[in-house]
Amino acid sequence: MINEDIYQDLLQLIPSDKIKIDEPLKRYTYTKTGGKADFYIIPTKNQEVQAIVKYAYEHQIPVTYLGNGSNIIIREGGIRGIVISLLALNYIDVSDDAIIAGSGAAIIDVSRVARDYALTGLEFACGIPGSIGGAVYMNAGAYGGEVKDCIDYALCVNDQGELIKLTTNELELDYRNSIIQQQHLVVLEAAFTLAPGNINDIQETMDDLTERRESKQPLEYPSCGSVFQRPPGHFAGKLIQDAKLQGHRIGGVEVSTKHAGFMVNVDNGTATDYEDLIHYVQKVVKEKFDVELNREVRIIGEHPKTD
């Protein structure tokens, strides 16, 4: 199918102002990298997501999901097919000790709403810049807490466009892993069960975590957070620091001098710069300490054409 046919079909499924053609994706990533998406779609209803996924499946068009873009490096060649941004599904509803949030809600906002309702359990997320969907996909966590601890269920759509509801166990949440990744599902909403708490205590914990984050992380630069997963028995940042790689720069991307686990885009860096620096750091750490560093950050999209 040519893109004009796809566009005409998409117009039957979603309003035209929610479809962008050849949209530069660097606008939507924390690393400020990324070429164009053939179609960038911003559904405002769960049913629209379902309809687009089903359509793409029937026409064998690849679909990519984007949340807040805080854990992703998109290559300069961009993404073919359809990119669905979930950010407009950003409702947050509270009832008793449960919060139900759309996949596009910022988990920081959800943790603040929990605090406002004196519900404890989401304090760990007060500085994680992801969406609910991205947080479930990654089983995001910090300072001893993770999504797995408080999620009740996630409402998802499979590749065929069918709705499925997965409970905590069914989500198979593990260290930065979930069944969402394995089965290419899209999260539409998630429910969290929290416990009654004291607003002042909750706020105190959030202030403490924010202070720790701000003092240790280079939040003033574009980045994707921790680039590598924690290798068993080690800390990625410590290994990188001990390998004297802080400040090492390729193109416009540098190993942060403030937090060795971060790579910051200091001067119009590209996805290629990120990838080259990641490979270099992996190589040096392997040579020096015989430890494999596996990526936490996702790298997607096509390499730029070299003609």
Ligand SMILES: Cc1cc2nc3c(=O)[nH]c(=O)nc-3n(C[C@H](O)[C@H](O)[C@H](O)COP(=O)(O)OP(=O)(O)OC[C@H]3O[C@@H](n4cnc5c(N)ncnc54)[C@H](O)[C@@H]3O)c2cc1C
């Ligand atoms: C400064 C900084 C600090 C960070 N600190 C932490 C931290 O403390 N702990 C932590 O765990 N992470 C941290 N991160 C990483 C990141 O915020 C988390 O991984 C977050 O959960 C990613 O969510 P997102 O919406 O930004 O996902 P995106 O970056 O948009 O996407 C990440 C992956 O999730 C998929 N995805 C996104 N939404 C959906 C959906 N609705 N359905 C299906 N798949 C989806 C995407 O396809 C992609 O593969 C940090 C990042 C930065 C930049």
